[in-house]
Structures are given as C-alpha cells and as structure tokens.
Amino acid sequence: MDHTFNIVTRDGVWRAGIAIEKRLSSGRARQSGRSIAASDACDAKLDETCGAAFDVLAPLAESVPDGRVRAVAAVRRVSSSNGEEEWTSAAMTVTIGGISIVTTPEHFSDDVTWLRGVAPPASAAPVDYRGWPIVWNRGSASVLLHEAIGHAAEEDAQRLAWPSWLRVRDEPLFRIDDAGNVARAANLLDEPPASYRRATFRDVPIRRMTRVIVDHAGAPASLPERHIEVNLAGGGHYDPLSEVVMLTVTNAHRVNGSRRESLPPFVIRESRERIRASLGAAAGPPVRYPGVVCSTDGQKLVVDCLAPRMVTSELG
C-alpha cells in the first residue's frame, strides 16, 4: 500500500548515571509500489513530541548510579488511504550486574528494584536444564513462545499441534501499521503477525510482532515440586532452517522441595517440536514480561510480551 512514514527518534546511553551517548535521528520514507524514497527530513511536530517523551526518560536513566541505561523514544506518523496516525513509544534497557531488562517509565521503579535483587551467583558451573521441568515465572514463557511460535509464524513455518488450551495472539495497540495498513490482532498459532513494522525510515517494513499475549483456557495447573524456575531471559533466537530455539536464561533457581538454589546464566537450545511437546500447564492471568528487544534483518524493535505462569516438562 502506498504510504508516507515519518519518524523522529532520540536515544541515549548512560553509564553510572552519566550520559555517554546521545543521538537524534529523523526521516521520511515515501513508498509507492515497490519503491521507497527515503531522506532524513525532520518533521518539527514529531520532533517536539519525541523531545517531550525523551525528557521523561532522561532523569530516570540518570537515577541509576550502579548500571548502564539505554533509553529510546520514538514518534512516528503514517499516512495512507486508510488515514493518518501518530504513535509514540518509549523504552529503556537497564543493565545492572551484567543482567538486563527492558522497561518503560511506568514500570521503571519496580523493574529496577527487582533487577538489583537478582545478581547471578558467582559460580560459573554449567547448568544442565535437561531432566528438570521448568516453571516459567514473571511472564518469561512469553519469551520462549515469542521465539517458538511468533518468529516461526513470521517465517511461515509449518503449523504445529500446540495444546488446545494455549492462546498466543499479537495485539498491536496502534490503528495503522508502519506500512499504512489497518492494524489487526493475529492468532499466531494459525497465521503470521498481521502488522508491518520498521525500525527506521531507511528500512523495509516487514511483518513483525508488536505485543504478544500468551494466555490459556482450561490448562492443567499442576506445579512440580522439583523444578527450575525461570524469571528472566537475556536473549533468544529462532532459526527457521533448523527450527531450533535458543534462549539465554539470566535469572533462574533450581527448586527441590524446600531447597532453593540460584543458578548462573545458561542456554536452552531445543527444537520447536520439543517445546510444543513439553508444554504442560499454565496458571493465572498473563503478566507483563519486562520487555524484549527483537531483531530481524538488523531491525531492532521492542516487542511487549505477556504470559501466565507456565510449566514445561523435562526438555531434552
């Protein structure tokens, strides 16, 4: 669809509360058929809105004396025959003690307080997650399924017979996507994300997830007494060729009855099919996971993720 995309982005990096990088980026892309004419023209109104959004982030970034913060505010306007819409996003990646979360101004205080309490143990002994059920807490199952279901859907992977109680939807909050189409929710178990997104004015819009909501209806709710509890993932990857998901877990505990042991970071590497077969239980409503910065073809975008507490049986 022919459309015009305007964007202004401000981002900055703070180390120990001191700004070390600041960037302003602006541009416009006019798409006609398969041709896109892009330039770094700056829209004054978007620049003003973006500046106001960034001004909210900066003092929060300065308030972290014990870590590194990257803050990004972006305002974009898309115009097409479907209408015109402005959309503002703001996110902060906070790293303390080598562990990162992605947060927003409204969740910043709670997320940073939690992050300060989860420094990994000094032990570097490798963790073998195989043979242990995993309880995915704090919405972290959304990251696993973002990879195993969301990215697979983006790549038109073969559909799998996921548990009948599982629900995975992409629900954008904007009305018009970055390619001028009317946005709509998509059932990621059956179809790719319906919305197109782009990171900058120089990029091609591609089908991407925006807000992944994992939910359940009538799932088994049993919690194994002996399990690994995952709270935070540091990064994930899905390879469409091998259909293997790789997830780096940065905060987890091994729980065995009353014994609870903090685990160093470890990597889960499993096929999509094995993940499907392991999904065993879910309980409670979807809770917000503290953010995913997702990269496809070099375009990094924040994807909101929510999931209930979920259980996978022994992987591997």
Add this chain to the structure above:
Amino acid sequence: MTERYRKWGRVVRLERDSLISADEAGEAIEDGELFTARPLGENVDLQLPVGDVEAFASEVRACVPESVELERLIVSAGVADHEFGSVRWRERTARAHVALVNRSRRLRVTLDLGAESCAGIALRDVRVVGEGLARVSTHAAAPPLMVIAPYAASAMLPMLVNVEGITLIQSAGGRDGKGARIEERVISDAPFPNWFRPSYRVRPVRLPFHLRADATAAAADWPVPRVIAITGVRGHCDFDVLCDDGERVFETVIAIDRVRAVGPPAGWYPHGAGVFGSELLL
C-alpha cells in the same frame, strides 16, 4: 578534545523486493566521554546509478541452482562524502548479502560480497557455493590435507590471529573513520591502529582494515579437497564446512591449529573493515 565527523551519503538498496533510495547527512561529535550524533539537515547532491542494483540482483538470482533456495538477498550501492577535521574524502561502495539454503539438509551459507560498484563484485563465489549446496550428499571426516577457498578463508581470517603458520597484515589503502591514511602493518592483538566507522550514528571502534594473510606461496593450485563454504561456527577456530573432493561435496568439521601455506590475495570481502581472501592450505 572535541572531534567532529560529518557524512553526506546516498544509497540504493534492494531488499525483500523493495527498492529503497536513502539520502542523509549527519554529524558525530566526540567530546571526552560523550558521543553525540544528529542529522545535518542538508541536501545530498551525489549521483548514483540506480539500475546497477537491480541488474546485479538479477545476476545473483540467475546463478543460484534450482534446488537451492535464495533465502535472503540484499544488494546496495552507495556513495558518501566524509569529513573529519580538515580532511575530506569520498567513498563508493557496493555490497551484497546472500543467504543460500539447502532445505532438505538444513544447511545455510551466507556470503557477504563487496567492491566499489556492483560491476566489481565477482559472482564466482555465489556460483561455487550454490553448486556445492546443490551437490552436498553426505557427512565425512575432514581430509588430512585440504585447501580453504578464498571466500571461506576471508570469513575465518579475523579468528586466526594467533594460529601457527599465519601472519595477519593490514593492507594499505583509503582512509579510516578519523580521516587517517590506512597504512600497511602486521596485526597482532588489539588495540588496532585505525578507526572503523560504519555509520555516523555509531561510535567508531578500532579494527584492522583490509586484513590479509601474508602469502607464503606464489601460486595456489594445490590438488587437494577444497573447503568451499562455512555452514557454522562451533568455536574459536572450529567450523562446520562444505568440502568438495572433486567427486562429491560433503559436510565436515575442521579445527584450524596450523596453516601449512597461504596463497596470494584473491578477492576483497566486507567482513568488519575489510578482509582479503586467500587460499589456505591446512
């Protein structure tokens, strides 16, 4: 000390069947610890032949065998004027990112090719890798003697810095991200002498430019099995590769702890700040 870098650029890129032309001008300032970048708000007056990119993409598609999937193809050509302090210089670049897949064997090979224009990018590597992927039939043990083709060697080279039998050299040519002329010198461990700046938006980093392995053989026509592509990186010097022994193409794993001989440079590739590929005899 404040350092100011400016760039005016125009690039045309073919990606996912869309043709993007992008003009931009921006500046980066480093003032002590603080790095800032912003658009200059100036028009870009540089000429670029748009047709080259589409024509080159068609040539790439034409040399991929039917049984091999062209998973990704991104072709770009650009021209940029750079300014650092009182030094001003111009660069022309063309780049191609090609990902070829043999789906039945779940094998992917990515190629990053580059030159000053699309016409300068050799398609030989795409043909060799495409045909190799089409012919691969089995797994086998690594042969005792083998030669690594220049393209595959170029991707491995930055990892071979302390491997016996190889001396890495930065080749002279052009200017770095701070306007300094790039001069020839032996490369060992970091810090490297020159600054690489792939965009005005990112802080420059020290990298070796136009890296090559010092040739130890005048010609390289060793009649041994040939490693034609990397399909995976297992560790620092351990690779999953495709090997062609003349009769068949097979998957194998190689660990490089010694290089027996190095042929002359046989092509430039855009890995990092540039690498020349040479045949390496293992």
